[in-house]
Amino acid sequence: MLRPVCRRTAMAAAPLAANVRTGCCRNVRALCSARHPPTNTGSPPPIASYLPYLSSPRRFLSTPAATLQDSASPHHPPSPPKPDLKALPNKFTILGRPYTRHAHTNVTPTIISKTDRRLHLQPNHPINILKRRIESHFPSFTPIDSLDPVVTTQQNFDSLLFPPDHIGRAATDTYYVNANQVLRTHTSAHQAEVLRRREDEAFLLTADVYRRDEIDVSHYPVFHQMEGVRTFSRSELEREVMQDPVMKDSGSSSSSSSSSIQGAVLSPTNPIQPAHTRTDALLVDLHLRTSLESMVRSLFREDPDLQIRWIEAYFPFTSPSWEMEVLYRGQWLELLGCGVIQQSILDSSNNADRVGWAFGLGLERIAMVMFDIPDIRLFWSRDERFLNQFKAGDIVKFQPFSKFPVCYKDISFWCPDGFHDNDFADIVRDVAGDMAEDVKLIDKFQHPKTKKTSRCFRINYRSMDRTCTNEEVDQIQDQVRRLAEEKLGVELR
Known part of the structure; x- marks a missing residue:
């Protein structure tokens, strides 16, 4: 399928999933190492709320x-x-x-x-x-x-x-x-x-x-x-x-x-x-x-x-x-x-x-x-x-069956030369699998003297079929932190 040069859009094949960067920079470095209790955001919003992403x-x-x-x-x-x-x-x-x-x-x-x-x-x-x-x-x-x-x-x-x-x-x-x-x-x-x-x-x-x-x-x-x-x-x-x-x-x-x-x-x-x-x-x-x-x-x-x-x-x-x-x-x-x-x-x-x-x-x-x-x-x-909601030949509207809460954790680190966000995404996927709902870059900072760059990511954990405990997510987050340090050479903050 097609991957365009100018818009990184896969020609016919990829233009169908949104390329959305949802991170915004905020001054949250002081909170980056904090552990947060689960936050119940209710069931995922309807598809209409995601149309801006898909478009x-x-x-x-x-x-x-x-x-x-x-x-x-x-x-x-x-x-x-x-x-x-x-x-x-x-x-x-x-x-x-x-x-x-x-x-x-x-x-x-x-x-x-x-x-x-x-x-x-x-x-x-x-x-x-x-x-x-x-x-x-x-x-x-x-x-x-x-x-x-x-x-x-x-x-x-x-x-x-x-x-x-x-x-x-x-x-x-x-x-x-x-x-x-x-x-x-x-x-x-x-x-x-x-x-x-x-x-x-x-x-x-x-x-x-x-x-x-x-x-x-x-x-x-x-x-x-x-x-x-x-x-x-x-x-x-x-x-x-x-x-x-x-x-x-x-x-x-x-x-x-x-x-x-x-x-x-x-x-x-x-x-x-x-x-x-x-x-x-x-x-x-x-x-x-x-x-x-x-x-x-x-x-x-x-x-x-x-x-x-x-x-x-x-x-x-x-x-x-x-x-x-x-x-x-x-x-x-x-x-x-x-x-x-x-x-x-x-x-x-x-x-x-x-x-x-x-x-x-x-x-x-x-x-x-x-x-x-x-x-x-x-x-x-x-x-x-x-x-079981779907049957060959029929177009039916999905009926949400889960209302499980999201639990978010932040991680910040100094980045080595050559660091890429997708490298970190692969670490999260290997550890959390589909429990990771999204990973957002919420802060980016360059030290005025050393010129080293720090990134802070917020990982939202939400299972699609059960409630995650804070202790369980803490264990996953600890593994993410350890592997990011070992495999990517980042310096945790």
């Missing part, structure tokens, strides 16, 4: 799915398992395949433990329900959903024309298995290999993807993307485009260009590729945006007057490129990124005789809105009180 763009396969027998009892949910705080061994496995720890390795045991969940393959799960609904709208597209999450840096970056200095390559953004392999950060990592097969002129590729990120109710280090690709014969382009049922249903004609499309138009900053004629580019663009508007109107079918607009975008692997937004509950919500595939990508994948388009979207972001799910951690719950 902001984010920087965006074959294992047995978990069964309900693995889930917690609705009456006696288990305590979360104690985290394995051992360092990743020199030899480790991901989905049964062996790997050797390397100086570049930054993937953690917690993240590896997520690779076999494959929520998009679990029947009756909201992610699977949404996946199937989109697939049903594109019956001629071949579904692909079981590709290995470990890919090469060539697949994840080079094949998609990511420049060497792109932020997505940084170890602070990406989970490296070793120097040459990563956990895919977008489904587009598989685009070239699928195109090279020349088996399908159109396909939908769904997968779990991995990114190092902050901790809050709309971000998770693992999420799910869907990518769609449609290619056409260059010699038969107009016939294939205009005879497609989606074009006939919309009443579009080649002479109308994109007259029915509201929003951004072609421009010098969103140009046609030199390898394409203007006519060819307009035909592909018209088919792309007509197809995606039809799909989105089908998803939001309860709103027959849904407003859609197109925003000019930039992705390394498409040009021209667009982002689609819809007006939902009074706010513009970005749904996906898309564009005309760079011809050099098609040429290098044995498709020089074809042109095409691609889109990508994040399933969690849309599912949070459609199912009214207020916290992204809920998708990973094994609690039957969550799982």
Whole structure:
């Protein structure tokens, strides 16, 4: 899926989870080491309160799915398992395949433990329900959903024309298995290999993807993307485009260009590729945006007057490129990124005789809105009180079942050179797991003489299925403090 250069938005795949920095600086250094008793804030607020988060763009396969027998009892949910705080061994496995720890390795045991969940393959799960609904709208597209999450840096970056200095390559953004392999950060990592097969002129590729990120109710280090690709014969382009049922249903004609499309138009900053004629580019663009508007109107079918607009975008692997937004509950919500595939990508994948388009979207972001799910951690719950609310084919509104209190703890420390907030987030995830609701930077201070930088983070702990005790959270916080000192080299205050 797509990860833009300028906005750190994953092209079609990632623009669906908000990239929100919620920390604000306050003079709380004197309180940073204090322990705070649990504070009952009641049940999580409704999804409407999170729309401002979701409306902001984010920087965006074959294992047995978990069964309900693995889930917690609705009456006696288990305590979360104690985290394995051992360092990743020199030899480790991901989905049964062996790997050797390397100086570049930054993937953690917690993240590896997520690779076999494959929520998009679990029947009756909201992610699977949404996946199937989109697939049903594109019956001629071949579904692909079981590709290995470990890919090469060539697949994840080079094949998609990511420049060497792109932020997505940084170890602070990406989970490296070793120097040459990563956990895919977008489904587009598989685009070239699928195109090279020349088996399908159109396909939908769904997968779990991995990114190092902050901790809050709309971000998770693992999420799910869907990518769609449609290619056409260059010699038969107009016939294939205009005879497609989606074009006939919309009443579009080649002479109308994109007259029915509201929003951004072609421009010098969103140009046609030199390898394409203007006519060819307009035909592909018209088919792309007509197809995606039809799909989105089908998803939001309860709103027959849904407003859609197109925003000019930039992705390394498409040009021209667009982002689609819809007006939902009074706010513009970005749904996906898309564009005309760079011809050099098609040429290098044995498709020089074809042109095409691609889109990508994040399933969690849309599912949070459609199912009214207020916290992204809920998708990973094994609690039957969550799982039993959903049924294949139905879009129902989530009914909150917990009113457990939040317990917050602060930690402050002097940062070593090279410190990154995402490194600390991984420490918190390894220790607290999904008990960590969010981590906020609440203060940042530079010493006027030493020039050393101090950060103060507030960690909000809240279980989704039980009440946490202050003593339990104290133990977790002590582990966070110890590991931050040992692994990150911070100086606790």
